[in-house]
Amino acid sequence: MTDHDLEIDELMDGDELTDKQKKIIVSAIESFAEKGFSATSTSEIAKKAGVAEGTIFRHYKTKKDLLLAIVAPVMAKFVAPFIIKDLQKVLHQDYEHFEDFLTAMLLNRRDFLVKNLSTVKILVQEIPFHPELKELFKEHIALKVYAQFIKLVEHYQAKGQIMDIPAYSVFRMTFSTIFGYLIARYMILPEADWDDEAETERTIQFIMHGLAGPNHSKK
Amino acid sequence: MTDHDLEIDELMDGDELTDKQKKIIVSAIESFAEKGFSATSTSEIAKKAGVAEGTIFRHYKTKKDLLLAIVAPVMAKFVAPFIIKDLQKVLHQDYEHFEDFLTAMLLNRRDFLVKNLSTVKILVQEIPFHPELKELFKEHIALKVYAQFIKLVEHYQAKGQIMDIPAYSVFRMTFSTIFGYLIARYMILPEADWDDEAETERTIQFIMHGLAGPNHSKK
Amino acid sequence: MTDHDLEIDELMDGDELTDKQKKIIVSAIESFAEKGFSATSTSEIAKKAGVAEGTIFRHYKTKKDLLLAIVAPVMAKFVAPFIIKDLQKVLHQDYEHFEDFLTAMLLNRRDFLVKNLSTVKILVQEIPFHPELKELFKEHIALKVYAQFIKLVEHYQAKGQIMDIPAYSVFRMTFSTIFGYLIARYMILPEADWDDEAETERTIQFIMHGLAGPNHSKK
Amino acid sequence: MTDHDLEIDELMDGDELTDKQKKIIVSAIESFAEKGFSATSTSEIAKKAGVAEGTIFRHYKTKKDLLLAIVAPVMAKFVAPFIIKDLQKVLHQDYEHFEDFLTAMLLNRRDFLVKNLSTVKILVQEIPFHPELKELFKEHIALKVYAQFIKLVEHYQAKGQIMDIPAYSVFRMTFSTIFGYLIARYMILPEADWDDEAETERTIQFIMHGLAGPNHSKK
DNA sequence: TATGAATGAGCTTTCATTCAT
DNA sequence: GATGAATGAAAGCTCATTCAT
Numbered sequence: 001m002t003d004h005d006l007e008i009d010e011l012m013d014g015d016e017l018t019d020k021q022k023k024i025i026v027s028a029i030e031s032f033a034e035k036g037f038s039a040t041s042t043s044e045i046a047k048k049a050g051v052a053e054g055t056i057f058r059h060y061k062t063k064k065d066l067l068l069a070i071v072a073p074v075m076a077k078f079v080a081p082f083i084i085k086d087l088q089k090v091l092h093q094d095y096e097h098f099e100d101f102l103t104a105m106l107l108n109r110r111d112f113l114v115k116n117l118s119t120v121k122i123l124v125q126e127i128p129f130h131p132e133l134k135e136l137f138k139e140h141i142a143l144k145v146y147a148q149f150i151k152l153v154e155h156y157q158a159k160g161q162i163m164d165i166p167a168y169s170v171f172r173m174t175f176s177t178i179f180g181y182l183i184a185r186y187m188i189l190p191e192a193d194w195d196d197e198a199e200t201e202r203t204i205q206f207i208m209h210g211l212a213g214p215n216h217s218k219k
Numbered sequence: 220m221t222d223h224d225l226e227i228d229e230l231m232d233g234d235e236l237t238d239k240q241k242k243i244i245v246s247a248i249e250s251f252a253e254k255g256f257s258a259t260s261t262s263e264i265a266k267k268a269g270v271a272e273g274t275i276f277r278h279y280k281t282k283k284d285l286l287l288a289i290v291a292p293v294m295a296k297f298v299a300p301f302i303i304k305d306l307q308k309v310l311h312q313d314y315e316h317f318e319d320f321l322t323a324m325l326l327n328r329r330d331f332l333v334k335n336l337s338t339v340k341i342l343v344q345e346i347p348f349h350p351e352l353k354e355l356f357k358e359h360i361a362l363k364v365y366a367q368f369i370k371l372v373e374h375y376q377a378k379g380q381i382m383d384i385p386a387y388s389v390f391r392m393t394f395s396t397i398f399g400y401l402i403a404r405y406m407i408l409p410e411a412d413w414d415d416e417a418e419t420e421r422t423i424q425f426i427m428h429g430l431a432g433p434n435h436s437k438k
Numbered sequence: 439m440t441d442h443d444l445e446i447d448e449l450m451d452g453d454e455l456t457d458k459q460k461k462i463i464v465s466a467i468e469s470f471a472e473k474g475f476s477a478t479s480t481s482e483i484a485k486k487a488g489v490a491e492g493t494i495f496r497h498y499k500t501k502k503d504l505l506l507a508i509v510a511p512v513m514a515k516f517v518a519p520f521i522i523k524d525l526q527k528v529l530h531q532d533y534e535h536f537e538d539f540l541t542a543m544l545l546n547r548r549d550f551l552v553k554n555l556s557t558v559k560i561l562v563q564e565i566p567f568h569p570e571l572k573e574l575f576k577e578h579i580a581l582k583v584y585a586q587f588i589k590l591v592e593h594y595q596a597k598g599q600i601m602d603i604p605a606y607s608v609f610r611m612t613f614s615t616i617f618g619y620l621i622a623r624y625m626i627l628p629e630a631d632w633d634d635e636a637e638t639e640r641t642i643q644f645i646m647h648g649l650a651g652p653n654h655s656k657k
Numbered sequence: 658m659t660d661h662d663l664e665i666d667e668l669m670d671g672d673e674l675t676d677k678q679k680k681i682i683v684s685a686i687e688s689f690a691e692k693g694f695s696a697t698s699t700s701e702i703a704k705k706a707g708v709a710e711g712t713i714f715r716h717y718k719t720k721k722d723l724l725l726a727i728v729a730p731v732m733a734k735f736v737a738p739f740i741i742k743d744l745q746k747v748l749h750q751d752y753e754h755f756e757d758f759l760t761a762m763l764l765n766r767r768d769f770l771v772k773n774l775s776t777v778k779i780l781v782q783e784i785p786f787h788p789e790l791k792e793l794f795k796e797h798i799a800l801k802v803y804a805q806f807i808k809l810v811e812h813y814q815a816k817g818q819i820m821d822i823p824a825y826s827v828f829r830m831t832f833s834t835i836f837g838y839l840i841a842r843y844m845i846l847p848e849a850d851w852d853d854e855a856e857t858e859r860t861i862q863f864i865m866h867g868l869a870g871p872n873h874s875k876k
Numbered sequence: 877t878a879t880g881a882a883t884g885a886g887c888t889t890t891c892a893t894t895c896a897t
Numbered sequence: 898g899a900t901g902a903a904t905g906a907a908a909g910c911t912c913a914t915t916c917a918t
Contacts, residue, residue, distance in 0.1 A: 018902070036348050038257035042888060052904045057889060059902090121347075128344060129255050165421055173425045176399020177392060184391050202384055206392045210429030239878080261913060271879040276914060456881070474786050476695030480909060490883045495910060497881090559785075566782060567693050603859055610841050611834060611863045618833020640822055644830045648867030677899080699892060709900040714893060716898095 021059050023049040028066055033118035037067055037126050067126065072136060074119045078112060079140045098156040099208050106178055106200060113182050121187065146171060163213035170211060177207050240278050242268040247285055252337035256286055256345050286345065291355060293338045297331060298359045317375040318427050325397055325419060332401050340406065365390060382432035389430060396426050459497050461487040466504055471556035475505055475564050505564065510574060512557045516550060517578045536594040537646050544616055544638060551620050559625065584609060601651035608649060615645050678716050680706040685723055690775035694724055694783050724783065729793060731776045735769060736797045755813040756865050763835055763857060770839050778844065803828060820870035827868060834864050 017025070027049035031040040042063055046053040060066040095101040113120055127133045153167040162170060181203045185194055236244070246267035250259040261282055265272045279285040314320040332339055346352045365387075372386040381389060400422045404413055455463070465487035469478040480501055484491040498504040533539040551558055565571045591605040600608060619641045623632055674682070684706035688697040699720055703710045717723040752758040770777055784790045810824040819827060838860045842851055 020903075036255070036257055038255055039348065041886075043886080053888090054890080054905070055903055058904095061889095063888065125344070125347060128340075129258065169418065169421050172399060172403050173396060173422065176395050176403075177429075180391060180395020180399060184395075199388065202388050203392065205432075206388075206429040209432060210396075210425040213424075213428060237877085260911075262911085272913090273879055273881095273915080274877085277878070280914095282913065458882075474693070474695055476693055477786065479907075481907080491909090492884070492911080493882055496883095499910095501909065563782070563785060566778075567696065607856065607859050610837060611860065614833050614837020614841075615830060615867075618829060618837060622829050622833075637826065640826050641830065643870075644867040647870060648834075648863040648865075651862075651866060675898080698890075700890085710892090711894080711901065712899055715900095718893095720892065 018059075020049070020051045020055055024051060024056055024059065024066070025070060029070055029118050029122065032067065032070070032122045032126075037063075037122070037129075064130070064132075067122075067130070068132065070119060071123045071126070071133060074116055074123055075136055075140045077116075078109075078120075079144050098161045098211070099204060101152070101156075102174070102204055102207060103200075106181075106204065109178070110182060110200075113186060117186060149174075162211045173210065174207055177203060177210075239268070239270050239274055243270060243275055243278065243285070244289060248289055248337050248341065251286065251289070251341045251345075256282075256341070256348075261285075283349070283351075286341075286349070287351065289338060290342045290345070290352060293335055293342055294355055294359045296335075297328075297339075298363050317380045317430070318423060320371070320375075321393070321423050321426060322419075325400075325423065328397070329401060329419075332405060336405060368393075381430045392429065393426055396422060396429075456497075458487070458489045458493055462489060462494055462497065462504070463508060467508055467556050467560065470505065470508070470560045470564075475501075475560070475567075502568070502570075505560075505568070506570065508557060509561045509564070509571060512554055512561055513574055513578045515554075516547075516558075517582050536599045536649070537642060539590070539594075540612070540642055540645060541638075544619075544642065547616070548620060548638075551624060555624060587612075600649045611648065612645055615641060615648075677706070677708045677712055681708060681713055681716065681723070682727060686727055686775050686779065689724065689727070689779045689783075694720075694779070694786075699723075721787070721789075724779075724787070725789065727776060728780045728783065728790060731773055731780055732793055732797045734773075735766075735777075736801050755818045755868070756861060758809070758813075759831070759861055759864060760857075763838075763861065766835070767839060767857075770843060774843060806831075819868045830867065831864055834860060834867075 024045065027045045028040070031045055031048065034040075042056055043053050045066075046056055049056075056066065060069055095104065123133070127137060149171050150167045153162060153170045156162045157164060157167070181199065185196075185199070243264065246264045247259070250264055250267065261275055262272055264285075265275055268275075275285065279288055314323065342352070346356060368390050369386045372381060372389045375381045376383060376386070400418065404415075404418070462483065465483045466478070469483055469486065472478075480494055481491050483504075484494055487494075494504065498507055533542065561571070565575060587609050588605045591600060591608045594600045595602060595605070619637065623634075623637070681702065684702045685697070688702055688705065699713055700710055702723075703713055706713075713723065717726060752761065780790070784794060806828050807824045810819060810827045813819045814821060814824070838856065842853075842856070
């Protein structure tokens with residue numbers, strides 16, 4: 001988990017972080033992910049980061065600001081590439097079949113998840129308790145990702161690749177399956193012995209068949 | 220959420236709960252679900268329950284004991300009926316098709332979830348932070364539910380109703396989809412306007428087609 | 439200063455104060471008077487009172503609440519007797535001359551001041567910084583004492599004992615002189631060698647002649 | 658209050674103050690007057706002054722040094738003209754009557770007070786808490802002003818203009834009345850609608866009659 | 877059984893001050 | 898001379914827990 005978190009610079013781009021600031025972020029991510037936001041004390045973060053406790057509050061006015069500073073960029077980064085790059089490829093026929101898009105998305109988001117495991121964990125765990133996070137989430141995921149995905153689904157439905165059911169059901173089932181896989185793989189049983197290639201393939205096939213419906217020989 | 224939580228007596232059966240004890244449990248469930256275990260103070264629970272702070276500790280030695288007293292029975296109840304009743308029905312041909320079993324399970328577990336929304340929410344949210352909960356979860360879910368489900372899957376695979384893929388993949392995909400639905404329906408967007416019957420049907424169909432694989436005309 | 443402060447029970451009547459609570463009040467009065475509210479730490483008060491710091495906050499939600507709990511009753515007690523008892527005496531001819539009333543008031547308020555030296559000191563010192571105190575002060579002193587005093591002045595002006603100048607000027611000059619005396623006597627130079635009787639007499643005479651104006655032989 | 662405080666250069670003469678230094682002083686005066694010394698943080702002063710926190714400590718080794726740098730010159734200036742100029746006038750028959758001297762003093766000190774309202778406020782409020790200030794005060798006021806005033810009183814007593822009472826009582830009563838007026842006028846009710854000329858006249862008359870005693874037709 | 881005063885450790889945050897740049 | 902990042906002590910306050918009543 002630790003080795004993946006060295007992407008902080010990349011994640012917090014734009015801001016020039018001091019050395020101590022980076023250490024604070026790294027330590028906070030580690031502790032928040034492990035014990036949760038509320039159960040983590042700032043003194044613990046300071047100690048782990050090797051800075052004085054006051055230093056944390058020089059950079060982040062409150063503990064919650066520190067949380068937001070960690071979690072907000074992840075949300076932005078999660079959405080950004082998904083939408084801009086991949087979606088345009090789809091609409092410009094780069095992915096002729098829904099399956100191709102699905103595969104690309106799963107792999108792409110998996111890489112992101114793996115790189116930002118702890119941070120995503122924090123995000124998922126804290127969202128229920130912080131209205132600000134909920135708001136951010138709605139803005140980014142709900143409005144952007146969802147809206148784009150719906151268009152996409154309708155595109156493939158028109159092509160006859162997806163059954164004629166409401167697009168939001170497609171959205172729900174697709175994401176349930178994908179995130180169900182990623183959560184099981186990286187959060188619940190990360191230490192198990194996974195055959196990633198086979199599991200990915202099976203997951204994609206499950207979704208494809210599930211969405212294709214009863215009358216189809218091959219996609 | 221509140222009206223569903225009056226099942227406490229039923230959930231905590233066996234123990235004779237005093238009136239105050241019940242109020243404590245109800246208040247704790249409410250606060251834990253809303254703000255999380257760590258962010259909830261015992262004094263807050265006491266105030267909401269209308270009891271003295273000391274009273275909580277007369278019944279539950281520590282705050283964590285209170286959490287366990289809330290969450291443990293839910294875990295037991297969640298598993299119990301699933302295993303004993305439903306499974307035997309399956310093995311005794313009560314459910315000839317996997318689809319029938321799936322439908323029964325989804326409806327059954329949905330009722331349970333609705334009745335115990337807050338408590339399940341607490342369970343899900345706190346599991347990552349409490350080894351004791353993880354342990355309980357493994358005992359109940361992992362060992363009992365999983366083991367039984369696997370047998371079941373193999374039963375239907377033998378009948379040709381389910382594709383020939385590892386049973387644990389079937390388990391993962393099935394539960395992802397079902398819980399994805401229930402979480403979306405009751406936790407993420409409970410206030411949305413759901414057509415429960417249709418959604419349930421679609422979800423079942425999605426799983427069925429997903430698991431049946433490419434070569435099948437009708438289930 | 440310490441021996442005068444044992445009047446706490448009397449001052450805080452109505453509330454049944456626990457033993458620790460009394461100790462907290464006494465310690466707080468001592469420290470607030472000596473170093474000022476802002477410069478006094480709650481840990482210091484706790485130590486002096488021989489209680490845990492948490493105990494302070496069990497009884498007074500904030501440090502400022504503690505200040506108000508100390509200062510508010512003093513304000514009430516200061517005003518109460520002045521108005522009710524003395525004033526009625528005046529209006530019922532108990533004090534035929536303004537001088538008699540003045541003497542009674544000075545002695546009466548001097549006793550009060552001596553008994554509540556520290557607390558009054560706190561009140562005077564903190565009023566400029568706390569709007570709540572200003573408000574309390576306006577309510578009690580401005581509205582009650584001032585209003586009653588004005589009536590009184592007009593009463594004696596009608597009798598020809600006081601010069602014909604605005605009553606508020608009489609109020610200001612009278613209180614300036616009296617409190618100027620009390621402040622010098624008990625706050626600025628308490629350790630000097632005062633001939634109280636003579637000083638009191640001189641102060642009264644100063645006010646009487648000052649208010650009688652140029653044309654008078656003897657009061 | 659703000660427009661009067663621009664006299665800093667005049668007050669701090671001798672020292673060449675940098676631009677930043679002036680801003681620090683102005684900001685500190687404003688905050689100290691409003692919230693008190695202890696309740697004002699150096700960071701707040703720095704922010705208001707538009708300088709870095711460190712800059713304050715480059716010029717004033719400690720926060721208390723900053724207080725002294727503000728308050729000490731006021732004390733000196735308050736005393737200086739009073740003594741040197743006015744007193745000599747008196748002794749050289751410039752003021753034949755005590756009343757003339759009183760009037761001159763009241764007007765003169767009123768101007769000073771108005772010009773240095775905030776700073777005087779700080780001085781008055783902080784004196785009880787800082788032995789250094791008490792010491793300065795004793796040196797300047799007690800020893801210089803008091804000593805000179807006593808001589809003056811005896812001068813006018815010899816002329817029969819002031820009753821034969823101890824000079825220190827005259828001092829006390831005179832200053833109580835004058836400062837009582839100035840405090841009421843400029844600190845307690847600055848926003849009220851004052852007829853300054855009339856009030857000044859009344860105040861002088863009050864003192865004159867008060868000190869003249871019973872047997873006098875006209876001054 | 878139930879209370880609630882009392883605790884002391886620990887919480888988040890602020891503070892005056894230092895010092896390398 | 899001016900900066901502002903860094904500090905660590907201490908601030909006000911909250912916490913889970915204990916115990917005499």
